[in-house]
Every structure is written in C-alpha cells, then in structure tokens.
Amino acid sequence: MGGASSVSDDVxxxxxxxxxxxxxxxxxxxLAEYGDEASVLAGGQSLLPMMSLRLATPARLIDIMxxxxxxxxxxxxxxxxxGAGVRQAEAGRGAGVRLLxxxxxxxxxxxxxxxxxxCGSIAxxxxxxxxxxxxxALDAEIILTSVRGTREVRAGDFFISPFATARAPDxxxxxxxxxxxxxxxxxxxxxxxxxxxxxxxxxxxxVSLERQDDGRIEGAAIALLGVGQTPIRAHEAxxxxxxxxxxxxxxxxxxxxAAANIDPEGDIHxxxxxxxxxxxxxxxxxxxxxxx
Amino acid sequence: MTAxxxxxxxxxxxxxxxxxxxxxxxxxxxxxLTGTKIGCGTxxxxxxxxHVDGEPVLACTHLAVQAAGRHVRTxxxxxxxxxLHPLQQAFQATHALQCGYCTPGVLMALAPLVESGQTLDEAxxxxxxAGNLCRCTGYEPIVEAVLDAARR
Numbered sequence: 001m002g003g004a005s006s007v008s009d010d011v012x013x014x015x016x017x018x019x020x021x022x023x024x025x026x027x028x029x030x031l032a033e034y035g036d037e038a039s040v041l042a043g044g045q046s047l048l049p050m051m052s053l054r055l056a057t058p059a060r061l062i063d064i065m066x067x068x069x070x071x072x073x074x075x076x077x078x079x080x081x082x083g084a085g086v087r088q089a090e091a092g093r094g095a096g097v098r099l100l101x102x103x104x105x106x107x108x109x110x111x112x113x114x115x116x117x118x119c120g121s122i123a124x125x126x127x128x129x130x131x132x133x134x135x136x137a138l139d140a141e142i143i144l145t146s147v148r149g150t151r152e153v154r155a156g157d158f159f160i161s162p163f164a165t166a167r168a169p170d171x172x173x174x175x176x177x178x179x180x181x182x183x184x185x186x187x188x189x190x191x192x193x194x195x196x197x198x199x200x201x202x203x204x205x206x207v208s209l210e211r212q213d214d215g216r217i218e219g220a221a222i223a224l225l226g227v228g229q230t231p232i233r234a235h236e237a238x239x240x241x242x243x244x245x246x247x248x249x250x251x252x253x254x255x256x257x258a259a260a261n262i263d264p265e266g267d268i269h270x271x272x273x274x275x276x277x278x279x280x281x282x283x284x285x286x287x288x289x290x291x292x
Numbered sequence: 293m294t295a296x297x298x299x300x301x302x303x304x305x306x307x308x309x310x311x312x313x314x315x316x317x318x319x320x321x322x323x324x325l326t327g328t329k330i331g332c333g334t335x336x337x338x339x340x341x342x343h344v345d346g347e348p349v350l351a352c353t354h355l356a357v358q359a360a361g362r363h364v365r366t367x368x369x370x371x372x373x374x375x376l377h378p379l380q381q382a383f384q385a386t387h388a389l390q391c392g393y394c395t396p397g398v399l400m401a402l403a404p405l406v407e408s409g410q411t412l413d414e415a416x417x418x419x420x421x422a423g424n425l426c427r428c429t430g431y432e433p434i435v436e437a438v439l440d441a442a443r444r
Binding site for chain 2: 009010011012013014015016017018020041044045048049051052053061063065089108109110111112114115
C-alpha cells in the first residue's frame with residue numbers, strides 16, 4: 001500500500017461539505033434539509049468547472065453517483081427512462097434513442113462524456129446544450145423526485161431561462177423519460193471551429209419526423225438551441241410540415257420560417273443575423289438528412 | 293476531511309483528503325505523480341486526462357473523493373519499467389510532440405484506441421483527440437503516431 005505523504009488544501013474550488021449517500025432516500029433527505037444551499041453532484045462536468053472558477057459556491061455537495069437505483073436505463077414499449085446516474089457515454093451506447101445518440105456526439109468530448117450525465121445536462125439547462133434540445137424535440141418528461149413525492153414536468157415547461165428550470169430546490173432530476181417514437185431524426189449544430197464537435201454550439205437543430213405510409217409527414221418536431229433563453233420549438237415551421245409531402249422546396253420554406261421567428265442575441269462568436277442564417281441552413285439540412 | 297481508498301496504477305492508496313481536493317491535485321501533490329499536467333483547470337484543454345475504471349476522464353473536473361474505490365491509471369503507468377508504450381514510441385518516431393505539456397493527456401486520451409487492437413480510421417482518432425488542445429504540432433503528427441502505433 002502506498003502512502004499519501006502530504007495532502008494540500010491549496011486548491012481551486014471553494015470549501016463545501018460533501019455527502020455521498022448510497023440510497024435515494026438519503027439523498028432526498030439531504031436536499032430537503034439544505035435546499036438551494038446544496039448542489040447535486042452527478043458527473044460534475046459543468047458544476048466542478050463552475051466551482052473552480054468560483055461561479056458556483058454550494059455549501060454542500062450531494063454526490064448521487066453511489067446510488068445504484070439511479071444508474072439504470074429502462075426501456076419499455078412506450079418510454080425509455082434514463083436514470084440520473086447514467087453517464088452520457090453510456091446513454092449514447094445503450095439507450096437506443098437515435099436522436100439522443102446523434103446529439104451526444106456533439107456533447108463535450110470523449111473524456112467529459114465518460115463522466116457527465118444526461119440528467120445533469122437537463123438540470124444544468126444551458127440554452128446552447130444539446131440534451132435539453134433533444135428533450136424538447138421528443139416531448140420528453142423530466143422526472144422530479146423529492147421527499148414530497150414524484151412529479152413529471154414536460155420539457156416544454158421545464159426550461160425557464162438560462163440555467164433556470166422548474167426544479168424546486170429540494171427536488172432531484174431523477175430521470176429523463178423519452179417517448180419511443182417511430183421517427184426519423186437528425187441533429188446538426190454549428191460551432192466556432194467547424195472541425196471541433198466538442199465546443200459549445202453557436203446554434204443547433206434537433207429534428208424528429210414521423211411519416212405516414214404514403215411518405216407524407218404525420219408529425220414534425222423541430223427544436224432549436226443557442227438562439228434563445230432556453231431551447232425553443234419552431235412551432236410555426238413544424239405546422240408547415242403537417243401532412244405535407246417532403247420536398248426540398250418545402251424544407252427551404254420551413255427553414256426560412258424557423259429562422260424568421262427567432263430573436264437570438266449576439267455574443268463574441270456570432271451576431272443575431274449570423275445565428276438566424278445558421279438556423280436557416282441547419283434546419284434545411286437537418287430536414288433533408290432526416291428524410292434521406 | 294474524508295477518508296478515501298483509491299487504487300492508482302495498481303497500488304492502493306489510503307488518505308484523508310479535503311472534499312474540495314481535485315483528483316489532479318491529489319495525484320500530483322499528494323502522490324507525487326506529476327506526469328499528469330494541469331492546463332486550464334476547467335475541463336477544456338485535456339492536459340489532465342487520466343483513466344478512471346478504464347475510461348479517459350479529466351482529473352481537473354473530478355474530486356479525489358469521487359475516485360474512492362475506483363481504479364485510476366496515469367501517464368506514469370504507460371512506461372512502468374521505463375520501456376516506452378507503443379504509442380509513446382510512435383510519438384517519438386513521428387515527432388508528435390514539441391513542448392510536451394499536452395502530451396501526457398493526449399497519450400491517455402488515445403491509449404485506449406491503440407490498446408483496443410481495432411482497426412482505426414483517421415476520423416475516430418480525431419474524435420478521440422478532440423478534447424485535447426495542442427498548440428505546437430497542429431495535430432497531424434499525433435494522428436500519424438496513433439496510426440503508426442496501431443500497426444506496431
């Protein structure tokens with residue numbers, strides 16, 4: 001056995017109390033006791049950098065990764081449920097949700113996906129995040145659990161503003177419930193450097209299309225990321241697709257609509273007009289890819 | 293302080309650590325394994341890539357307490373007796389490093405690809421490398437090194 005000779009406390013993150021419960025009940029009791037003074041630690045790929053930068057200073061961390069019951073992907077006929085402890089890499093390999101797998105290739109990098117969780121990204125609610133956009137496109141339900149009980153919130157009601165959600169301080173995002181759909185999907189995004197998938201997206205699009213037997217579109221979902229306070233659905237653009245026969249001309253019109261109905265802000269990477277153009281191009285290409 | 297027992301490069305280490313101690317600092321300062329480098333400290337550059345239970349992760353976005361009970365593998369383990377790992381030999385042959393600061397993280401990110409024994413294409417290598425910043429090489433010789441190592 002090796003000895004750890006000296007242990008330094010000269011580190012970046014602020015001090016906090018740490019708990020690593022092995023049961024869900026213990027974790028929920030901790031959240032009930034400490035409320036918004038506590039942060040849930042899952043993969044830590046957003047929280048720990050924020051703590052090292054002192055942008056987050058939780059008094060207590062509740063590490064949920066030792067809770068076995070949260071580590072499962074359960075697949076039923078109607079839903080796939082991804083537990084709070086399921087890492088992104090695991091979900092990409094094993095959840096069997098095509099749009100999620102497509103989007104996960106753009107989430108961080110291999111090393112961050114080996115740690116970060118799907119539900120952690122939902123709870124973090126970055127408006128340029130890929131996983132929230134997928135949840136919105138698929139009408140997913142976010143399962144919130146607390147000592148008070150369990151409730152389900154539709155993705156459309158969950159994301160409120162950047163990094164703010166419908167989760168109460170004593171609640172845990174215990175699972176993401178994705179409906180099983182017979183749909184064709186595509187996920188595309190633009191990053192500042194085109195060759196690097198892992199960067200934060202300037203803008204992105206998640207598309208899910210259900211087709212009738214004759215090839216016409218039965219249901220369409222288009223979710224946009226990076227161009228609003230939360231991921232947003234392009235509802236008007238979706239309506240143009242209802243019962244329509246897919247053509248390149250139609251997709252171009254739909255993409256124009258999606259781009260015309262957003263009001264993006266500018267930042268160091270891109271101005272509002274550039275983001276609108278990105279959404280137009282990405283939406284058109286994603287619709288074409290989803291119908292190929 | 294939290295008591296942890298963590299296996300690093302096959303050796304079990306027990307220590308009392310502050311909860312806020314990052315895994316990268318534990319490896320470097322407490323265990324003296326300074327091969328793991330800290331670049332950005334915020335999960336962007338990949339210099340601190342190590343393996344936890346066989347998979348590449350970033351030691352600067354992990355707490356030491358999260359590694360309790362797990363197996364950590366660091367760059368020091370690639371050449372335990374001083375004999376270079378095939379990937380390290382290939383890096384030498386193809387000049388895949390210059391200043392060398394990113395190299396431990398790059399090697400740990402890419403070692404699983406080489407050790408898997410599978411046939412590699414350039415796209416896979418670039419995807420595995422996407423989380424590691426290198427300001428010297430332009431990445432081309434690194435990709436070449438992985439292809440070379442896979443052939444060894």
